[in-house]
Amino acid sequence: MISKEQILKIAQLARLSLTEEEEAQFSPQFSAILGYFEQMSEVDTSSVEPLITPTEMEFHWREDQSQNWEMGEKVAGQAPDHSGNLFKVPPVVG
Amino acid sequence: MELKNKSLFEIKDLIDGGSVSSVEVTKYFLDRIEKFDSDLNSFIQVNPKALDEAKAADDKIKSGQKGRLLGLPVGIKDLLCTKDLQTTAASKMLEGFIPPYSATVVERLKQEGAIVLGKLNLDEFAMGSSNENSYFGSVKNPWNLEFVPGGSSGGSAAAVAAGLAPVTIGTDTGGSIRQPASFCGVVGVKPTYGRVSRYGIVAFASSLDQAGPLSRTVKDGALISEVISGFDQWDSTTSEREVPQWSASISGDLKGKKVGIVKEYMEAKLHKDVEAQLKRAIDSLKEAGAEIVEVSLPLSRMAIPVYYMVATSEASSNLARYDGVRYGYRASFEDRPAESVEEFYCRTRGEGFGSEVKRRIMLGTYALSSGYYDAYYKKAGQIRRLLAEEFNEAFKKADVLIGPVTATPPFKLGDRISDPLEMYLNDIFTTSANLAGIPGMSVPMGFSEQGLPIGVQLMSAAYSEQVMFDAGQAVEERANISTRLPDGY
Numbered sequence: 001m002i003s004k005e006q007i008l009k010i011a012q013l014a015r016l017s018l019t020e021e022e023e024a025q026f027s028p029q030f031s032a033i034l035g036y037f038e039q040m041s042e043v044d045t046s047s048v049e050p051l052i053t054p055t056e057m058e059f060h061w062r063e064d065q066s067q068n069w070e071m072g073e074k075v076a077g078q079a080p081d082h083s084g085n086l087f088k089v090p091p092v093v094g
Numbered sequence: 095m096e097l098k099n100k101s102l103f104e105i106k107d108l109i110d111g112g113s114v115s116s117v118e119v120t121k122y123f124l125d126r127i128e129k130f131d132s133d134l135n136s137f138i139q140v141n142p143k144a145l146d147e148a149k150a151a152d153d154k155i156k157s158g159q160k161g162r163l164l165g166l167p168v169g170i171k172d173l174l175c176t177k178d179l180q181t182t183a184a185s186k187m188l189e190g191f192i193p194p195y196s197a198t199v200v201e202r203l204k205q206e207g208a209i210v211l212g213k214l215n216l217d218e219f220a221m222g223s224s225n226e227n228s229y230f231g232s233v234k235n236p237w238n239l240e241f242v243p244g245g246s247s248g249g250s251a252a253a254v255a256a257g258l259a260p261v262t263i264g265t266d267t268g269g270s271i272r273q274p275a276s277f278c279g280v281v282g283v284k285p286t287y288g289r290v291s292r293y294g295i296v297a298f299a300s301s302l303d304q305a306g307p308l309s310r311t312v313k314d315g316a317l318i319s320e321v322i323s324g325f326d327q328w329d330s331t332t333s334e335r336e337v338p339q340w341s342a343s344i345s346g347d348l349k350g351k352k353v354g355i356v357k358e359y360m361e362a363k364l365h366k367d368v369e370a371q372l373k374r375a376i377d378s379l380k381e382a383g384a385e386i387v388e389v390s391l392p393l394s395r396m397a398i399p400v401y402y403m404v405a406t407s408e409a410s411s412n413l414a415r416y417d418g419v420r421y422g423y424r425a426s427f428e429d430r431p432a433e434s435v436e437e438f439y440c441r442t443r444g445e446g447f448g449s450e451v452k453r454r455i456m457l458g459t460y461a462l463s464s465g466y467y468d469a470y471y472k473k474a475g476q477i478r479r480l481l482a483e484e485f486n487e488a489f490k491k492a493d494v495l496i497g498p499v500t501a502t503p504p505f506k507l508g509d510r511i512s513d514p515l516e517m518y519l520n521d522i523f524t525t526s527a528n529l530a531g532i533p534g535m536s537v538p539m540g541f542s543e544q545g546l547p548i549g550v551q552l553m554s555a556a557y558s559e560q561v562m563f564d565a566g567q568a569v570e571e572r573a574n575i576s577t578r579l580p581d582g583y
Contacts, residue, residue, distance in 0.1 A: 010456045010459050011440075013459050014459040015439040015443055016443050016444050016455065017440040017445070018444060018452065019449075022449055025449075026456070029515070032515050033515050036398075037402070040470075040473050041469070045480070048480060049476070050474075051475055051476075051529075052475060053301040053531075054287045054288070054556070055288045055531070056333055059330075074194050078192065079421055080418060080423070092434060092438055
C-alpha cells in the first residue's frame with residue numbers, strides 16, 4: 001500500500017503540486033500499479049548486469065571547437081519573462 | 095484528382111510526371127484537413143507556410159532539382175521540434191513554445207524536399223495509449239468516432255487513415271507508433287534503436303524513444319524510414335551503419351525465410367477478432383513462401399512492469415527540465431511576490447503537467463528513490479537484459495517474428511481512462527521491442543466484427559529491417575486493404 005503521506009512525499013521529491021483529486025486517486029492507483037510490478041521479484045537476476053541502453057555505444061571523438069551561437073536572445077525570448085538574453089524570475093526566499 | 099487514398103509513391107509519380115503540382119497536392123490535403131479535422135482533432139496546428147513551401151518545391155521541380163520527397167506533404171507529430179513553428183508535446187507546459195531549430199528527422203525530410211503539412215495531436219509528452227491525455231483534446235478514430243485512435247501518436251495515425259496526409263511521423267517509446275497504426279488501419283514502423291536521431295524530439299524515455307513513419311503502404315514506410323535514418327552528430331546513440339535502400343529492395347517473396355511465432359503470444363488471452371486476423375496473417379506469410387517455426391520469449395510476460403519502471407524512471411529525469419525558468423509554462427506569481435524556490439517549481443509543474451504525466455514522473459521518482467532503486471529500477475534493467483538475450487536466441491531460429499499488436503480491437507473513448515493500470519496493460523505486446531532495441535512494425539490485416547481495423551506486428555533483429563519490410567509487404571498484398579478509407583471520408 002502506498003499511503004497518502006507517501007504520495008505527498010514523492011510529489012515533493014518530484015517538485016509537483018497535486019490537485020485534491022490527484023491526491024485522492026494516486027494512493028490507490030500507485031498501490032495497484034506497484035503491486036502488479038512486484039512480480040518482477042519472481043525473476044532470478046543474481047549477477048545480471050542491468051541493460052541501461054540498447055545502443056551499440058560507439059564513441060565519437062571530436063575536436064572541442066568554439067562556435068559562434070547567435071540565438072541567445074531568440075532562445076531567451078521563449079522564457080516566460082526575460083530581459084535581453086537574460087531569464088527573469090520572480091523574487092524567491094529560501 | 096483523387097489523392098486521398100493514394101500511396102506516397104503514387105503521388106510522387108504524379109508530381110514527377112507533371113500531372114499535378116506540389117501546390118495542388120498540398121492544397122488538396124489542407125482542404126481535407128479543413129473539412130474533416132473539426133471532428134477528428136488530429137492536428138494541433140497546420141503549418142501556415144505549407145503552401146509557400148510547396149510553391150518553392152514546384153520551382154525546384156521546374157528547375158530540374160531532385161529530392162526523394164520533393165513536393166510531398168508530411169504531417170509531423172507535435173513532439174518533434176519544428177523551427178519557428180509551435181511545438182507543444184500536447185501539453186499546457188509547452189503551449190506557445192516556438193523552437194529555434196528543427197529536429198534532425200524534420201531537417202532530413204525537408205532536405206529531401208518534403209512539405210511540413212502541420213503538427214499532429216498526441217497524448218501529452220507521448221504518455222498514453224488512447225490519445226485521451228492531450229491538453230488539446232482527444233483524437234477520434236475515423237473508422238468510428240466513438241472509439242479511440244490509439245496513442246500516443248493518435249493524431250499521426252488518424253490523419254493518414256482519414257486521408258488528411260499521405261504520410262506522417264510518429265514516435266514510439268512502448269508502442270506509440272504501432273498501436274495507433276493498428277487501431278486506425280495504417281502501417282506504422284518503429285525503427286531499430288539507434289537508426290533514427292532523437293535530436294530535437296521532446297524526450298520521454300531516452301533509451302526507448304524512436305521516431306518513425308505512419309503510412310498507407312509498407313513501401314512508403316520503408317522509404318520514409320530510409321530518409322530519416324542514419325548517423326547524426328547531435329545524437330551520440332545513433333549508429334554509423336550504412337542505411338540500406340529498403341524500399342527499392344522490398345519484395346513480398348519470403349522463400350527461404352523463417353517466420354517465428356511467439357509461443358507466449360499465442361497462449362495469451364486474445365480477443366477472437368484479433369486472433370482470427372493474426373491467423374490470416376500467418377497464413378499469408380506461409381503463402382508467400384515462408385517456413386513457420388515456433389520461438390519462445392518467456393520473459394515477455396514481464397514486459398509491462400519492466401517497461402513502465404524503465405520508462406517512468408527516465409521520464410522523471412527528462413522532465414525535470416521543465417522548471418518555469420527558461421521556456422514553457424510558469425505559474426502566476428502576481429499576488430504572491432516572494433515564496434520559496436521549491437514552491438515556485440511545485441506550482442509551475444503542478445499546473446503545467448496533466449495527471450498522467452504527473453503519475454509517471456512520480457512512479458519514476460519512486461523507482462529511483464533511496465531504498466527502492468534496487469527493487470525497481472535496477473531489477474527492471476536486469477530483466478531487460480535477460481529479455482534482450484531471449485530475443486537474440488529467437489532470432490537464431492527465425493528471421494522475423496509475428497504477433498499481435500494489442501490483445502483487443504480499438505476500445506471506446508472513456509472506457510479505460512479511469513484505470514491507469516488497465517491502460518498500461520494495452521502495451522503488453524509492443525513494449526518488448528523497445529526494451530530490446532529491435533525494429534517492429536504494425537501492418538493492417540483486416541477488421542473486427544464492429545468494423546474497426548486490426549493490425550499484426552512484425553519484428554526483426556536489430557539492423558535487419560529488410561526482412562521485416564518484406565514480410566510486411568507479403569501481409570499487405572494478401573490483406574489488400576491499403577486503399578480503403580472509412581465511410582464518409
